[in-house]
Amino acid sequence: GENVEQHPSTLSVQEGDSAVIKCTYSDSASNYFPWYKQELGKRPQLIIDIRSNVGEKKDQRIAVTLNKTAKHFSLHITETQPEDSAVYFCAASKYGNKLVFGAGTILRVKS
Amino acid sequence: DGGITQSPKYLFRKEGQNVTLSCEQNLNHDAMYWYRQDPGQGLRLIYYSQIVNDFQKGDIAEGYSVSREKKESFPLTVTSAQKNPTAFYLCASQVGETQYFGPGTRLLVL
Numbered sequence: 001g002e003n004v005e006q007h008p009s010t011l012s013v014q015e016g017d018s019a020v021i022k023c024t025y026s027d028s029a030s031n032y033f034p035w036y037k038q039e040l041g042k043r044p045q046l047i048i049d050i051r052s053n054v055g056e057k058k059d060q061r062i063a064v065t066l067n068k069t070a071k072h073f074s075l076h077i078t079e080t081q082p083e084d085s086a087v088y089f090c091a092a093s094k095y096g097n098k099l100v101f102g103a104g105t106i107l108r109v110k111s
Numbered sequence: 112d113g114g115i116t117q118s119p120k121y122l123f124r125k126e127g128q129n130v131t132l133s134c135e136q137n138l139n140h141d142a143m144y145w146y147r148q149d150p151g152q153g154l155r156l157i158y159y160s161q162i163v164n165d166f167q168k169g170d171i172a173e174g175y176s177v178s179r180e181k182k183e184s185f186p187l188t189v190t191s192a193q194k195n196p197t198a199f200y201l202c203a204s205q206v207g208e209t210q211y212f213g214p215g216t217r218l219l220v221l
Contacts, residue, residue: 032208034208034209034210036212042214042215043201043212043213043214043215044154044201044212045212046209046210046211049208049209051208089153089154093208096205096207096208098142098144098156098159098169099210101153101154102153103152103153104152104153
């Protein structure tokens with residue numbers, strides 16, 4: 001079955017710097033890759049997603065890139081702010097099936 | 112997100128007791144999921160259902176049971192066989208490829 005690995009497990013950045021979180025997946029048939037943000041004690045919320053027919057997608061300060069050949073995708077957050085501090089999860093699925101999640105990355109933005 | 116509700120917000124279980132966590136959605140989504148999240152950990156899949164009257168075990172189904180008698184409801188029972196049930200339980204529903212989460216239930220053992 002699908003396996004998703006996520007790195008790093010913890011990331012600290014200075015406010016205003018960029019943050020990059022990387023995920024790799026094992027099943028080349030996976031075609032949907034969402035990213036979720038979870039604030040302390042809250043539910044995970046979808047912040048951006050990408051499908052396998054697209055290489056990059058951007059939404060304001062957040063972007064996701066996908067390399068199908070290497071089977072990895074990354075979340076990029078520019079101009080980080082304290083409110084970006086949270087746990088971020090990547091995931092992968094194929095054809096609308098269940099999501100397989102990465103282990104999560106704790107992002108701390110220091111002001 | 113707003114169309115998925117979970118209750119109660121906090122639940123206390125005594126040893127040997129079965130407890131049921133509620134998950135309801137009014138989004139007309141076919142698929143629903145239950146995850147367990149331990150402190151500082153990721154999301155582990157307990158059970159999922161892609162259609163009414165059908166469900167499949169996830170990665171950590173032992174000690175849990177579910178039913179899916181109605182499209183909008185997917186209750187999770189934590190049985191006495193689950194020896195370490197303290198965790199944050201998240202329900203989700205899915206339309207197409209996109210999954211949306213409920214607010215969660217925090218289960219604590221007395």
